[in-house]
Amino acid sequence: MNAPFQGSQSGENGGNLPPLTLLIAAPRGFCAGVDRAIEIVERAIERFDAPVYVRHEIVHNRFVVDGLKAKGAIFVEELDQVPDGVPVVFSAHGVPKSVPTEAERRELLYVDATCPLVSKVHRQAERQIEKGRHIIFIGHAGHPEVIGTMGQVEPGQITLVETVEDVVGLPFGVDDALSYLSQTTLSVDDTADIIAALEARYPQIVGPKAEDICYATSNRQAAVKQIAPDSDLVLVIGAPNSSNSLRLVEVAERMGTTARLIQRASEIDPAWLDSVDTIGLTAGASAPEMLVREVVDRLSQWRQVEEQTITAAEEKMVFKLPRQLVD
Numbered sequence: 001m002n003a004p005f006q007g008s009q010s011g012e013n014g015g016n017l018p019p020l021t022l023l024i025a026a027p028r029g030f031c032a033g034v035d036r037a038i039e040i041v042e043r044a045i046e047r048f049d050a051p052v053y054v055r056h057e058i059v060h061n062r063f064v065v066d067g068l069k070a071k072g073a074i075f076v077e078e079l080d081q082v083p084d085g086v087p088v089v090f091s092a093h094g095v096p097k098s099v100p101t102e103a104e105r106r107e108l109l110y111v112d113a114t115c116p117l118v119s120k121v122h123r124q125a126e127r128q129i130e131k132g133r134h135i136i137f138i139g140h141a142g143h144p145e146v147i148g149t150m151g152q153v154e155p156g157q158i159t160l161v162e163t164v165e166d167v168v169g170l171p172f173g174v175d176d177a178l179s180y181l182s183q184t185t186l187s188v189d190d191t192a193d194i195i196a197a198l199e200a201r202y203p204q205i206v207g208p209k210a211e212d213i214c215y216a217t218s219n220r221q222a223a224v225k226q227i228a229p230d231s232d233l234v235l236v237i238g239a240p241n242s243s244n245s246l247r248l249v250e251v252a253e254r255m256g257t258t259a260r261l262i263q264r265a266s267e268i269d270p271a272w273l274d275s276v277d278t279i280g281l282t283a284g285a286s287a288p289e290m291l292v293r294e295v296v297d298r299l300s301q302w303r304q305v306e307e308q309t310i311t312a313a314e315e316k317m318v319f320k321l322p323r324q325l326v327d
Contacts, residue, residue, distance in 0.1 A: 031216030033115030096151020238284030245284030
């Protein structure tokens with residue numbers, strides 16, 4: 001679907017600016033889990049009054065976090081930074097079981113904004129342990145979602161792998177009872193390779209009935225695969241600590257296209273446009289559409305931009321809010 005850009009151009013030469021084709025990926029930006037998490041914080045502030053504390057960044061986007069701070073949210077890393085008697089929201093990435101346990105011990109009012117697709121992985125982990133299986137968890141060490149999921153079971157019941165090479169070093173035997181789960185924001189291709197390695201080494205390993213990588217992650221990667229081959233450069237709007245955004249950069253690079261992660265339009269270097277006729281543009285699941293339009297406007301200062309939206313999938317997913325916030 002083609003949508004010519006009608007925005008303004010700066011500079012005296014106006015319409016004489018050199019042309020630039022902008023292939024904008026769809027879907028892009030906010031997913032249902034991010035929409036829900038942001039609304040949870042906003043509703044909590046309305047219902048309980050500011051300040052409302054949020055454990056960890058609600059989503060990995062500085063623009064979003066700063067906007068919520070302005071409305072009365074206070075972001076902390078651990079519950080011991082939350083005073084008694086104030087509400088606290090848990091981030092969309094999920095938390096270890098010890099966190100709500102501690103909140104209940106302190107009689108804190110808490111609202112869990114964990115993405116329902118992450119919560120599904122948490123429940124899967126519990127069921128695999130109940131069935132006596134050790135879990136091989138595919139994910140990135142230190143990511144909040146990984147910390148939260150591994151914290152659903154006891155230490156020693158779950159092992160993290162990040163690469164195919166990690167699979168080679170696993171100490172389990174072919175007759176051991178094993179299962180695997182994965183972080184929801186991984187590279188679809190990388191995860192498939194790791195799963196193939198696990199199944200080749202441990203034919204008896206049990207996987208989830210449906211893949212754990214969330215629909216939004218898969219769809220955004222599929223959209224990048226469509227725009228990257230026709231682009232000289234791909235720009236991905238997202239935070240450096242956003243797993244799904246980093247994966248979009250990797251997907252474009254695997255297609256042989258130079259890709260850059262940016263948080264705001266101000267980070268774009270005009271030199272990047274040298275010898276570039278077509279730019280692909282997308283945004284990670286935590287980046288609002290406002291930042292996409294900001295980038296379009298920025299590029300329009302240097303080029304006569306023609307937008308084309310390239311659609312890989314339609315998204316209509318909506319997640320329910322926690323009961324505490326529903327009238």
